[in-house]
Amino acid sequence: MSLSVKHLLGIKELTVNDIEQIFITADNFKGVLNRSIKKLPTLNHIAIANIFFENSTRTRISFELAEKRLGADVVNFSASGSSVSKGETLIDTVHNILAMKVDMVVMRHSASGAPWFLANHIDASIINAGDGANEHPTQALLDAYSMREKLGDLKGKRVTIIGDIMHSRVALSNIFCLNKLGAEVTVAGPPTLIPKHIESLGVRVEYNVKKALEWCDVANVLRIQLERQHKPLFSTLREYAQYYGVNKQMLDSLAKDIIIMHPGPINRGVELTSDVADSKQSIILDQVENGVAIRMAVVYLLSGSGKRDGIEKIG
Amino acid sequence: MKTLLNNDQLNITLLRLAHQLVENHLSFRDSVIIGIQPRGILLSDRITQIVKNITGNNNIDYGKLDITFYRDDLQTRNEIQVPSFTDVNFSIASKSVILIDDVLHTGRTIRSAMDALIDFGRPKKVELLVLIDRRFSRELPVQPDYTGHTVDTILTQKVKVYWQEKDGKDEVVLLDKQ
Numbered sequence: 001m002s003l004s005v006k007h008l009l010g011i012k013e014l015t016v017n018d019i020e021q022i023f024i025t026a027d028n029f030k031g032v033l034n035r036s037i038k039k040l041p042t043l044n045h046i047a048i049a050n051i052f053f054e055n056s057t058r059t060r061i062s063f064e065l066a067e068k069r070l071g072a073d074v075v076n077f078s079a080s081g082s083s084v085s086k087g088e089t090l091i092d093t094v095h096n097i098l099a100m101k102v103d104m105v106v107m108r109h110s111a112s113g114a115p116w117f118l119a120n121h122i123d124a125s126i127i128n129a130g131d132g133a134n135e136h137p138t139q140a141l142l143d144a145y146s147m148r149e150k151l152g153d154l155k156g157k158r159v160t161i162i163g164d165i166m167h168s169r170v171a172l173s174n175i176f177c178l179n180k181l182g183a184e185v186t187v188a189g190p191p192t193l194i195p196k197h198i199e200s201l202g203v204r205v206e207y208n209v210k211k212a213l214e215w216c217d218v219a220n221v222l223r224i225q226l227e228r229q230h231k232p233l234f235s236t237l238r239e240y241a242q243y244y245g246v247n248k249q250m251l252d253s254l255a256k257d258i259i260i261m262h263p264g265p266i267n268r269g270v271e272l273t274s275d276v277a278d279s280k281q282s283i284i285l286d287q288v289e290n291g292v293a294i295r296m297a298v299v300y301l302l303s304g305s306g307k308r309d310g311i312e313k314i315g
Numbered sequence: 316m317k318t319l320l321n322n323d324q325l326n327i328t329l330l331r332l333a334h335q336l337v338e339n340h341l342s343f344r345d346s347v348i349i350g351i352q353p354r355g356i357l358l359s360d361r362i363t364q365i366v367k368n369i370t371g372n373n374n375i376d377y378g379k380l381d382i383t384f385y386r387d388d389l390q391t392r393n394e395i396q397v398p399s400f401t402d403v404n405f406s407i408a409s410k411s412v413i414l415i416d417d418v419l420h421t422g423r424t425i426r427s428a429m430d431a432l433i434d435f436g437r438p439k440k441v442e443l444l445v446l447i448d449r450r451f452s453r454e455l456p457v458q459p460d461y462t463g464h465t466v467d468t469i470l471t472q473k474v475k476v477y478w479q480e481k482d483g484k485d486e487v488v489l490l491d492k493q
Contacts, residue, residue, distance in 0.1 A: 002395045021397060028381065028398045037434040042384040070384075300384075304395040 003301050007126040009115045010135035011176040019180060023145055025297035026290070033069070033293055043303055044071040049102045051094065052129070053079040053109045058264050058288060059129050059139070063106050066295035075102065090114065091121055098124055104302065107131075112169075125302045133167045133228060139263050140173035142294040144181055146287045147218050150259055155182035160212045162188045162246065163222030163271050166195050167229065170222060170263045175201050188212035189244055192233040193224075209244050213254055220261040221246055221271050237270050247273040257281055264288070319447065319474070320464055320487040328463040329358075332444060333365035335461050336413060345439070346411040347376040351428050352399035355416035357478040358446050362415060376410075378403035385427040401431075408436035417476045419445040422457030447474050447487060 003018045011019075032038060048067045052060055060076075067074045077097065079085070084093060094105065104125045107115055112132030119126050130136040144154065151157050159178055165171045165187045178185050179202050186204040187194055194205060206212040213219055224240065234240050246260070260272070260282040268274050277284060320328060340346040343366065350359025356379050363377045383398035414428055425443060432441065446463040452470065466489065468474065473490045477483075 025397060028384075028401065031401055032384075035435065040384045040434075041430065042389060045389070301395055301397075304389070 002304065006302070007115070007119050007128075008137050008298055008302060009119060009126065009128050011137045011140050011173045011180070012135070014137075014180070016180050019141065019144070019177065022141055022294065022297045022301060023148070025301060026145060026293040029069075029296040029300075030290070030293040033289075038069055039071060040069060041071045042300060043067075046103045046303055047073040047075070047101060048104045048106060048299070049075050049077060049097045050129075051077045051097065051105060051107045053084070053090075053107070053114075054130065056108055056129070058291065059108065059136075062288070062291040063127075063129060063138075063295050063299075066292050067106075067299055069292070070296055070299060072104075072299070075100075090118065094118060094122060098122060104299065127298060127302065130169050132169065133172075133225075134169050135173045135176075136169040136263075137173050137177075138291070138295055138298060139170050140177040141298070142287055142291040143170075143174055143220060143261060143263070144177050144183075145294055146261065146283055146290050147183075147259070148181075149286070149290070150283060151217060153182075154178065157183045157218065158186070158216040159183050159218045159220060160186045160188055160206070160216035161220045161222065162209060162212065162244065164193045164224045164229075165189055165198065165222070166193045166233075167225040168222050170220075174220060175203055179203075186212050186215060190234050190240070209246065210250060213246070213250060213258060216258055218259040218261060219246065220263070222263065223265060223267055223271060237267075241270050245269075245271055245273065246276055248275045248279070251276060251279070251281065259283055261287060316491070317489045318486060319466055319489055322485045325485045325487060328446070329361055329365060332446075332461050332463055333362050333369060336362070336366055336444070337369050339442075340411065340413070341370075343370060343372055343375045345409070346413060347378065347405065347407055348413045348415060349378045349380050349403065349407075349432070351414065351416040351424065352379055352381040352401070354418075354476065357481055358417045358476070359415035360480075361478075362444070376405045378405065380414075380428060380431055382424060382427040382431050385431045387423060387427065403435055406436055407432065407438045409439045411440045411442065412438045413442050413444055415444045417445065418447045418449065418474045419443070419457070419459055420449045420452055420474075422453045422455035425457045426455050446476060449474060 004015050005013055050063055064074055106127045106129050108129040109131050112134035114131050115126050115128040128137055148154055161171050175185055186206050188206045188209050262284050266277055348363050350356035367373050379402045381399045381401040383396050442460040444461040445459045448459055448462045448465045449468045450465050471492050473492050475488050475490055477486045479485050
């Protein structure tokens with residue numbers, strides 16, 4: 001049993017079977033992470049480079065811990081303070097890192113599609129840790145895994161994704177992943193932050209956050225990505241918080257207790273008020289915990305794939 | 316194909332193995348049984364049940380260990396293996412552990428199992444029980460403490476253990492692989 005892909009570039013390329021396999025493997029690693037000795041010798045023959053051209057706290061630490069818990073050797077690279085600022089190209093940078101005998105590359109890049117470009121040029125397995133506004137596959141996997149832990153099978157479950165849908169790679173990967181697992185998805189937020197024709201991905205659109213919350217079992221609340229908005233798309237953060245932020249009164253007025261998720265980093269008081277982020281309904285820290293197990297599963301399942309020929313399937 | 320143990324012989328052997336365990340561990344107060352996934356647990360399920368019947372002690376600690384992540388052939392195998400479940404929800408520190416697997420061949424599985432086991436704590440002692448010992452094919456210095464049946468085989472042959480619960484019959488056969 002292996003994944004149908006050599007790289008984890010996007011959820012779009014995964015089969016339902018791949019996702020199930022990642023979840024089953026993650027269950028095992030979650031068991032390991034709850035033991036007193038959390039380190040496995042499994043990948044002690046593998047070296048992994050974490051190449052981050054964009055800022056990250058959670059994803060980067062989570063990947064690094066996952067790799068180390070599997071026994072792999074890890075090197076970290078961030079664009080600031082590297083030769084990228086001296087004008088080195090992406091391919092040159094990666095070729096140089098691979099020349100030092102690295103077997104797998106975890107990359108975050110601000111350009112959408114960068115991991116696909118890389119996959120066409122190098123042999124090592126690539127894991128996309130977020131590319132521009134396109135995909136963030138491990139986040140979607142850990143989100144769906146966390147939802148499943150609380151709700152069981154996701155078939156027919158209702159998930160609302162609220163916020164900056166337009167610039168969010170988390171939103172896109174989540175939509176692909178939840179669709180594959182049979183959940184229904186609504187996206188909600190101001191019209192300027194919801195891309196046109198997003199219905200063609202099989203999601204509902206709702207501009208009224210209260211209505212969207214009434215409809216769903218899970219609300220995945222996203223951060224406003226000001227760094228990707230090159231022209232103003234809403235007047236002020238205060239106004240956004242007023243109309244599209246999720247607060248406690250709103251949650252208490254719903255007929256049932258819905259689950260609140262957030263991929264982090266949270267802008268407290270903007271998309272979520274503090275009392276919601278810290279409430280019993282919030283599983284934000286479970287998401288972070290599950291992230292390590294999911295990333296261990298992905299790294300483990302892809303670790304043997306570099307040796308396989310002929311089954312390469314990239315976008 | 317040659318039958319090594321038929322239904323009756325297999326069940327008599329299981330009874331003997333269980334009695335040998337009881338002989339050495341008496342009440343099982345400081346002893347635990349751990350079966351190795353995936354096929355070893357079919358044997359350990361049976362043995363544990365018989366031991367419970369003999370001793371009348373229904374609280375014997377019994378766990379299941381998956382060794383996928385501890386294998387030494389991950390870099391040479393082409394297929395990545397999806398693991399089975401590990402279920403050891405008790406402390407093995409200072410306990411006598413009885414490791415159970417169906418067939419002992421090269422000894423590599425047992426080596427991995429001991430590594431996996433030690434990550435759960437420091438047992439006082441580890442013993443090995445196997446149903447079939449493929450003698451003279453060892454690649455590591457591993458020997459069983461309790462053996463159901465010893466057999467001389469060559470590398471191309473395969474020992475297959477069938478269980479009523481899973482395969483619809485109790486039988487052990489030696490297959491000549493093409």
